[in-house]
Amino acid sequence: xxxxxxxxxxxxxxxxxxxxxxxxxxxxxxxxxxxxxxxxxxxxxxxxxxxxxxxxxxxxxxxxxxxxxxxxxxxxxxxxxxxxxxxxxxxxxxxxxxxxxxxxxxxxxxxxxxxxxxxxxxxxxxxxxxxxxxxxxxxxxxxxxxxxxxxxxxxxxxxxxxxxxxxxxxxxxxxxxxxxxxxxxxxxxxxxxxxxxxxxxxxxxxxxxxxxxxxxxxxxxxxxxxxxxxxxxxxxxxxxxxxxxxxxxxxxxxxxxxxxxxxxxxxxxxxxxxxxxxxx
Amino acid sequence: xxxxxxxxxxxxxxxxxxxxxxxxxxxxxxxxxxxxxxxxxxxxxxxxxxxxxxxxxxxxxxxxxxxxxxxxxxxxxxxxxxxxxxxxxxxxxxxxxxxxxxxxxxxxxxxxxxxxxxxxxxxxxxxxxxxxxxxxxxxxxxxxxxxxxxxxxxxxxxxxxxxxxxxxxxxxxxxxxxxxxxxxxxxxxxxxxxxxxxxxxxxxxxxxxxxxxxxxxxxxxxxxxxxxxxxxxxxxxxxxxxxxxxxxxxxxxxxxxxxxxxxxxxxxxxxxxxxxxx
Numbered sequence: 001x002x003x004x005x006x007x008x009x010x011x012x013x014x015x016x017x018x019x020x021x022x023x024x025x026x027x028x029x030x031x032x033x034x035x036x037x038x039x040x041x042x043x044x045x046x047x048x049x050x051x052x053x054x055x056x057x058x059x060x061x062x063x064x065x066x067x068x069x070x071x072x073x074x075x076x077x078x079x080x081x082x083x084x085x086x087x088x089x090x091x092x093x094x095x096x097x098x099x100x101x102x103x104x105x106x107x108x109x110x111x112x113x114x115x116x117x118x119x120x121x122x123x124x125x126x127x128x129x130x131x132x133x134x135x136x137x138x139x140x141x142x143x144x145x146x147x148x149x150x151x152x153x154x155x156x157x158x159x160x161x162x163x164x165x166x167x168x169x170x171x172x173x174x175x176x177x178x179x180x181x182x183x184x185x186x187x188x189x190x191x192x193x194x195x196x197x198x199x200x201x202x203x204x205x206x207x208x209x210x211x212x213x214x215x216x217x218x219x220x221x222x223x224x225x226x227x228x229x230x231x232x233x234x235x236x237x238x239x240x241x242x243x244x245x246x247x248x249x250x251x252x253x254x255x256x257x258x259x260x261x262x263x264x265x266x267x268x269x270x271x272x273x274x275x276x277x278x279x280x
Numbered sequence: 281x282x283x284x285x286x287x288x289x290x291x292x293x294x295x296x297x298x299x300x301x302x303x304x305x306x307x308x309x310x311x312x313x314x315x316x317x318x319x320x321x322x323x324x325x326x327x328x329x330x331x332x333x334x335x336x337x338x339x340x341x342x343x344x345x346x347x348x349x350x351x352x353x354x355x356x357x358x359x360x361x362x363x364x365x366x367x368x369x370x371x372x373x374x375x376x377x378x379x380x381x382x383x384x385x386x387x388x389x390x391x392x393x394x395x396x397x398x399x400x401x402x403x404x405x406x407x408x409x410x411x412x413x414x415x416x417x418x419x420x421x422x423x424x425x426x427x428x429x430x431x432x433x434x435x436x437x438x439x440x441x442x443x444x445x446x447x448x449x450x451x452x453x454x455x456x457x458x459x460x461x462x463x464x465x466x467x468x469x470x471x472x473x474x475x476x477x478x479x480x481x482x483x484x485x486x487x488x489x490x491x492x493x494x495x496x497x498x499x500x501x502x503x504x505x506x507x508x509x510x511x512x513x514x515x516x517x518x519x520x521x522x523x524x525x526x527x528x529x530x531x532x533x534x535x536x537x538x539x540x541x542x543x544x545x546x547x548x549x550x551x552x553x554x555x556x557x558x
Contacts, residue, residue: 162376
């Protein structure tokens, strides 16, 4: 049950994407996500999908792995699609059920939204599949460094993320142990209605919480013993360097972002009528 | 190396309750390059003592000097922690990073060393605990003994003069225990590392230079393992389990067969018994 957690999973492979600077990968992913939502018309959204597709293929991670990440969000897609289809009332009416009219505008918005969510999930899993968790936190720390200006403690934030990632497997293991221990004492965790199941979680969560506090205090001692004294005068063993491909991809991403914003504004009328005017 | 001078320390079980005295005028000196084991049961004060050695805890009276530096002085704090590396019981709760080499780098990174220097120290430390091939592995998938060796490597990368290990084998299986003990012994022999091993397994003390038995915050016995282990009565009172070789020798003694010298390890016992036979 707990082994299905795919969040933050790293898929080792030797690809261009794996070798990219993690900072660039984060910026690319953020760029892609922004693009998904900036693209208001079908052609630009298609362009974004195409771009994402090319990047996904560049990772050498099997496509199956990406499709797997979409499975858990199918309900989210369905719900947003229905809501969009029902509430958006622009365009011509298609059909009517009871007092609800579904219009072309509604269906179109629903399709756009679904595509956007899929692209969003796939591009963020592209980031986690190709970047080790430590590289990721490292990159976030460095990207957020300018925020020190507004007195944000970037180092502590990154340290918390590192520790959280480090303890995920430990705590999962511990949860399984506590579950077995409570089951051995006759606890019933897997049957009954929703309410009784939630109630059955209490004897698992409380020991887990208490032991986490004990772990936290021991870890703090151990860190202090290893001369940890916050982020001041701290150096890092691994340094990040921008290489040719990093810069090239950043420029490419900036160009795409600009192109799609422009196409939204100036080409929308032309392209829209050209490509989709006849169909819809 | 480390001088403990007449320290007093007490602790409270609950807030506002009467503090219970633990150390009342304890003094102890750890020699440079020595291998010392501190034996004792739970509550004997051995873990509290270990935290006194690098200034994690400060005595109420008296002082602890590490290479002449007083642990009570804030200014010495980083230097003392760099000199005396403390390894704890639970390996899971002292590993900071999910990647082996990055965890080992944590200490030197805190010291603010240059990246290439950290890299060198990490490689050396991993080689010293024989974990080089695991450098880029995930810390979560290691065995208990391997995790504890990584914790030791994390300390070694700070180039300490002394390693204090607080029951490092208590949560390990026999194989993991052997891995950790062999590593510590090798560090002592080959690199001259001062080692203080705190444990409640008497057989772990058998190969040390010096063996200290603590009870209720006092030093009960202090000497070479042979000297300490021959105090049969006192040891039986503390409830520590004797190594099997000693137990056998004592049982033989009860039946009127006295071995020339008290055997501490299996091998010594075998040799002694062979010599007895005609």
